[in-house]
Amino acid sequence: xxxxxxxxxxxxxxxxxxxxxxxxxxxxxxxxxxxxxxxxxxxxxxxxxxxxxxxxxxxxxxxxxxxxxxxxxxxxxxxxxxxxxxxxxxxxxxxxxxxxxxxxxxxxxxxxxxxxxxxxxxxxxxxxxxxxxxxxxxxxxxxxxxxxxxxxxxxxxxxxxxxxxxxxxxxxxxxxxxxxxxxxxxxxxxxxxxxxxxxxxxxxxxxxxxxxxxxxxxxxxxxxxxxxxxxxxxxxxxxxxxxxxxxxxxxxxxxxxxxxxxxxxxxxxxxxxxxxxxxxxxxxxxxxxxxxxxxxxxxxxxxxxxxxxxxxxxxxxxxxxxxxxxxxxxxxxxxxxxxxxxxxxxxxxxxxxxxxxxxxxxxxxxxxxx
Amino acid sequence: xxxxxxxxxxxxxxxxxxxxxxxxxxxxxxxxxxxxxxxxxxxxxxxxxxxxxxxxxxxxxxxxxxxxxxxxxxxxxxxxxxxxxxxxxxxxxxxxxxxxxxxxxxxxxxxxxxxxxxxxxxxxxxxxxxxxxxxxxxxxxxxxxxxxxxxxxxxxxxxxxxxxxxxxxxxxxxxxxxxxxxxxxxxxxxxxxxxxxxxxxxxxxxxxxxxxxxxxxxxxxxxxxxxxxxxxxxxxxxxxxxxxxxxxxxxxxxxxxxxxxxxxxxxxxxxxxxxxxxxxxxxxxxxxxxxxxxxxxxxxxxxxxxxxxxxxxxxxxxxxxxxxxxxxxxxxxxxxxxxxxxxxxxxxxxxxxxxxxxxxxxxxxxxxxxxxxxxxxxxxxxxxxxxxxxxxxxxxxxxxxxxxxxxxxxxxxxxxxxxxxxxxxxxxxxxxxxxxxxxxxxxxxxxxxxxxxxxxxxxxxxxxxxxxxxxxxxxxxxxxxxxxxxxxxxxxxxxxxxxxxxxxxxxxxxxxxxxxxxxxxxxxxxxxxxxxxxxxxxxxxxxxxxxxxxxxxxxxxxxxxxxxxxxxxxxxxxxxxxxxxxxxxxxxxxxxxxxxxxxxxxxxxxxxxxxxxx
Numbered sequence: 001x002x003x004x005x006x007x008x009x010x011x012x013x014x015x016x017x018x019x020x021x022x023x024x025x026x027x028x029x030x031x032x033x034x035x036x037x038x039x040x041x042x043x044x045x046x047x048x049x050x051x052x053x054x055x056x057x058x059x060x061x062x063x064x065x066x067x068x069x070x071x072x073x074x075x076x077x078x079x080x081x082x083x084x085x086x087x088x089x090x091x092x093x094x095x096x097x098x099x100x101x102x103x104x105x106x107x108x109x110x111x112x113x114x115x116x117x118x119x120x121x122x123x124x125x126x127x128x129x130x131x132x133x134x135x136x137x138x139x140x141x142x143x144x145x146x147x148x149x150x151x152x153x154x155x156x157x158x159x160x161x162x163x164x165x166x167x168x169x170x171x172x173x174x175x176x177x178x179x180x181x182x183x184x185x186x187x188x189x190x191x192x193x194x195x196x197x198x199x200x201x202x203x204x205x206x207x208x209x210x211x212x213x214x215x216x217x218x219x220x221x222x223x224x225x226x227x228x229x230x231x232x233x234x235x236x237x238x239x240x241x242x243x244x245x246x247x248x249x250x251x252x253x254x255x256x257x258x259x260x261x262x263x264x265x266x267x268x269x270x271x272x273x274x275x276x277x278x279x280x281x282x283x284x285x286x287x288x289x290x291x292x293x294x295x296x297x298x299x300x301x302x303x304x305x306x307x308x309x310x311x312x313x314x315x316x317x318x319x320x321x322x323x324x325x326x327x328x329x330x331x332x333x334x335x336x337x338x339x340x341x342x343x344x345x346x347x348x349x350x351x352x353x354x355x356x357x358x359x360x361x362x363x364x365x366x367x368x369x370x
Numbered sequence: 371x372x373x374x375x376x377x378x379x380x381x382x383x384x385x386x387x388x389x390x391x392x393x394x395x396x397x398x399x400x401x402x403x404x405x406x407x408x409x410x411x412x413x414x415x416x417x418x419x420x421x422x423x424x425x426x427x428x429x430x431x432x433x434x435x436x437x438x439x440x441x442x443x444x445x446x447x448x449x450x451x452x453x454x455x456x457x458x459x460x461x462x463x464x465x466x467x468x469x470x471x472x473x474x475x476x477x478x479x480x481x482x483x484x485x486x487x488x489x490x491x492x493x494x495x496x497x498x499x500x501x502x503x504x505x506x507x508x509x510x511x512x513x514x515x516x517x518x519x520x521x522x523x524x525x526x527x528x529x530x531x532x533x534x535x536x537x538x539x540x541x542x543x544x545x546x547x548x549x550x551x552x553x554x555x556x557x558x559x560x561x562x563x564x565x566x567x568x569x570x571x572x573x574x575x576x577x578x579x580x581x582x583x584x585x586x587x588x589x590x591x592x593x594x595x596x597x598x599x600x601x602x603x604x605x606x607x608x609x610x611x612x613x614x615x616x617x618x619x620x621x622x623x624x625x626x627x628x629x630x631x632x633x634x635x636x637x638x639x640x641x642x643x644x645x646x647x648x649x650x651x652x653x654x655x656x657x658x659x660x661x662x663x664x665x666x667x668x669x670x671x672x673x674x675x676x677x678x679x680x681x682x683x684x685x686x687x688x689x690x691x692x693x694x695x696x697x698x699x700x701x702x703x704x705x706x707x708x709x710x711x712x713x714x715x716x717x718x719x720x721x722x723x724x725x726x727x728x729x730x731x732x733x734x735x736x737x738x739x740x741x742x743x744x745x746x747x748x749x750x751x752x753x754x755x756x757x758x759x760x761x762x763x764x765x766x767x768x769x770x771x772x773x774x775x776x777x778x779x780x781x782x783x784x785x786x787x788x789x790x791x792x793x794x795x796x797x798x799x800x801x802x803x804x805x806x807x808x809x810x811x812x813x814x815x816x817x818x819x820x821x822x823x824x825x826x827x828x829x830x831x832x833x834x835x836x837x838x839x840x841x842x843x844x845x846x847x848x849x850x851x852x853x854x855x856x857x858x859x860x861x862x863x864x865x866x867x868x869x870x871x872x873x874x875x876x877x878x879x880x881x882x883x884x885x886x887x888x889x890x891x892x893x894x895x896x897x898x899x900x901x902x903x904x905x906x907x908x909x910x911x912x913x914x915x916x917x918x919x920x921x922x923x924x925x926x927x928x929x930x931x932x933x934x935x936x937x938x939x940x941x942x943x944x945x946x947x948x949x950x951x952x953x954x955x956x957x958x959x960x961x962x963x964x965x966x967x968x969x970x971x972x973x974x975x976x977x978x979x980x981x982x983x984x
Contacts, residue, residue, distance in 0.1 A: 110711075158724070160713055160714070160715065160726050161700075161713070161714045161715065161716060161724070161726060161896075161897040162677075162716075162724055162896040162897045163714055163896075163897040163900070166896075167896070197676040197677050197723070197724045197894040197896060198676045198719075198722050198723060198724075198894075199722055200724045223722075224722065225653060225658075225721065225722045308641050309587070309641035312539040312589075313589055313591045313643075313645075314587075314588065314589040314591075314641055314643055315589065315591060315641075315643055315645060315646060335591075335756070337649065337720060337721040337728075338721045338722045338723070339718075339719070339720065339721055339722070339723045339724065339725050339726075339728060340716065340723075340724050340725060340726040341725065341726055341727065341728050341755065341756065342726065342755075343756070370539075
């Protein structure tokens with residue numbers, strides 16, 4: 001029985017945030033939050049009260065207080081569906097002679113920038129790589145994404161040291177042309193303050209939204225220990241590459257646009273929900289951010305779930321969010337503390353699975369894998 | 371009372387009833403920002419084992435003295451006791467539980483014995499299919515030496531062990547005896563007493579009666595030890611203590627006064643752990659402000675930087691300014707058998723920094739003794755990668771030794787464990803003497819006249835090749851400060867030539883540069899130079915102007931020693947190995963340390979800047 005104790009406790013915590021959100025979401029405008037509503041089950045009571053011990057009770061008040069009376073509640077009507085399924089591979093791969101196992105990587109320890117790499121399926125060793133001459137000119141790179149035309153977008157981030165990544169040049173978005181493979185500066189995105197020795201990061205994650213043909217970018221540039229100054233940016237790709245909307249004072253990490261209710265639950269009474277999943281760079285939470293049909297942001301993000309306490313270290317952040325075909329969430333965790341310490345080889349990337357529970361209408365933790 | 375432990379949720383419900391039901395009005399801040407309700411954290415200091423820990427250690431020793439491989443559970447039901455006996459008699463245990471060089475076997479304890487569940491038999495390929503018809507029990511053991519759980523399934527009818535399974539990274543169930551011990555360790559600690567406002571419960575029973583108590587899980591990410599988190603709520607204080615069950619000690623305490631609705635705090639959204647607690651304390655105490663240290667005639671400030679290690683500043687000896695600052699700008703690590711392979715690592719604060727290797731505990735101040743007498747003190751900071759001493763994970767140590775006779779020595783040490791046996795470590799020390807009027811001289815063994823004492827003036831910026839000659843007293847350079855024709859103070863700079871502990875010699879490059887404006891190290895320096903140059907091009911040479919500036923308006927000394935690692939048994943250097951000792955695995959450390967000793971010289975009333983040893 002006790003083998004599941006850890007999971008049970010953690011699930012309890014997950015419930016805390018979900019229920020906390022639900023509570024705050026159901027509060028009527030200008031109403032006092034009623035934590036003693038009869039509909040609160042014993043489990044919820046335990047969870048909310050446990051949260052008081054852990055300090056999470058404060059989060060109930062926080063999100064409640066942050067909500068302006070005019071902001072609509074956001075309760076998921078069904079599992080999420082991804083909005084990046086239209087991405088296409090670039091054509092510059094054609095003629096390079098790679099096999100089917102070719103992929104793009106910014107994590108090769110011996111290479112700067114981005115590279116097309118191919119690994120032997122048996123030995124798992126790299127057997128080939130290729131870089132356009134422009135791919136190593138801008139220092140170490142990190143997150144990247146394709147769009148529906150095969151153009152590739154990538155952001156820089158320092159690795160181990162700042163030798164190849166001067167802080168002043170970190171708020172950059174680069175574009176790799178789908179046909180020529182040439183990499184060029186696409187945008188110097190806005191930051192609250194430039195990256196520096198105390199916070200050498202700017203862009204953290206990048207994802208593509210097919211519905212609006214735009215990029216979502218999370219940045220922590222300018223943030224300080226006691227002050228979140230990061231931004232979530234929506235970057236339109238046509239007619240020109242430019243920031244179209246932004247959420248300020250939030251340090252985001254993994255990010256993914258979603259739809260809910262319409263794709264997987266056709267006919268649902270509250271279909272066509274859409275929004276962003278945004279992971280916090282400061283803790284293990286993943287938040288929901290509502291958006292309008294045109295991609296503009298609506299209100300402030302609400303905590304949806306957390307991986308705090310899960311995994312081999314219990315202290316990961318979600319650096320990447322994948323939404324599966326059945327709406328399941330695969331969260332890629334990594335230690336992150338606003339420094340250049342690298343996760344050790346013993347702590348390989350951890351993936352956390354959450355699945356939609358149609359009974360509770362919430363995402364529930366399933367397992368983690370290394 | 372013991373039932374309470376088995377039902378931590380019950381305890382939480384009760385305590386939550388106390389803490390969760392505050393007036394609703396308090397949850398509605400007027401301005402949406404609420405007044406902060408900061409958490410308080412404390413890392414455990416050095417303390418001797420409590421009576422309960424000593425008693426537990428005695429039980430462990432007695433078990434080993436009886437020849438038992440595993441410390442068994444007592445007061446089990448008859449079937450559970452039988453299953454435990456069968457599992458512990460299995461020969462695989464004696465084979466797999468190692469004995470250390472000290473003769474002490476790895477500490478392995480039985481944590482639980484439970485009847486096998488239906489769900490364990492769902493897989494038709496399971497080797498436990500015989501358990502469908504007969505009673506089987508699962509015996510869970512924890513190997514504290516390797517931080518893994520061992521799980522045996524025992525068929526009680528056939529009296530055989532059906533399987534063994536090892537699980538790493540799993541949080542096991544904690545038995546009652548360890549639960550009680552964890553609570554006792556927490557209760558008896560000064561840190562929990564402080565959190566309770568100094569009114570420590572006199573006994574375990576009083577603690578249990580007066581607080582709502584539960585045992586939660588946590589992680590010790592750095593030590594990889596088995597840790598738990600006893601939590602207590604007494605009055606309006608909620609305390610989260612982290613207890614290391616491998617070392618049987620308190621790691622630290624985080625507490626808060628609840629009853630106030632505060633903004634979502636970073637620290638409390640995550641489950642408190644060894645690392646989060648340590649980082650929070652170090653950030654608050656050592657990254658955001660200076661700490662002043664006054665001892666044996668010395669006075670200095672120290673703080674952790676974002677990328678330049680532990681910096682000391684405003685250093686005075688007997689009221690005289692000696693140093694503006696000293697810091698460790700970078701570590702260059704290169705591997706000779708792989709061209710261009712290596713790392714440039716910065717050390718600094720655990721978060722909001724550009725450090726690749728971060729502190730795992732607060733700076734330490736210890737006494738330096740000679741012949742049993744205190745002659746000085748050492749200020750020291752150790753930095754570690756999370757996976758140290760695993761391959762390609764590093765531990766660096768930065769130290770400042772100060773002696774009551776005016777000597778001082780900044781140094782840097784590597785404690786491995788790099789990516790191979792061909793590694794060379796080059797720490798970049800930046801030393802800025804206080805004020806202007808300094809004159810530097812370099813020793814030369816070639817004498818030009820009978821009166822030549824062997825030291826030649828260094829008047830302009832330049833670098834000095836590795837391993838230069840030293841005089842009979844071991845000095846390679848002298849440094850003297852003059853004002854109005856008078857020598858205020860002077861030092862001989864004595865590099866390591868094997869005379870210092872943990873040193874085979876410094877093989878140092880030295881650079882003298884004029885004190886410059888920002889960008890040359892007076893503020894945070896980003897990565898300086900390449901990791902893998904094997905000559906003088908370690909980075910400081912870029913601050914030597916063309917033409918070279920004069921040094922008379924203030925100078926900076928850059929000291930870049932070179933330490934080559936060695937892994938040969940008995941000759942290890944710049945290395946660390948995990949060894950089984952006293953039942954648990956700890957790293958055996960083989961540091962290599964380098965840094966110059968500054969030896970004060972007596973003032974002479976000659977017009978010359980030259981000085982002679984005291």
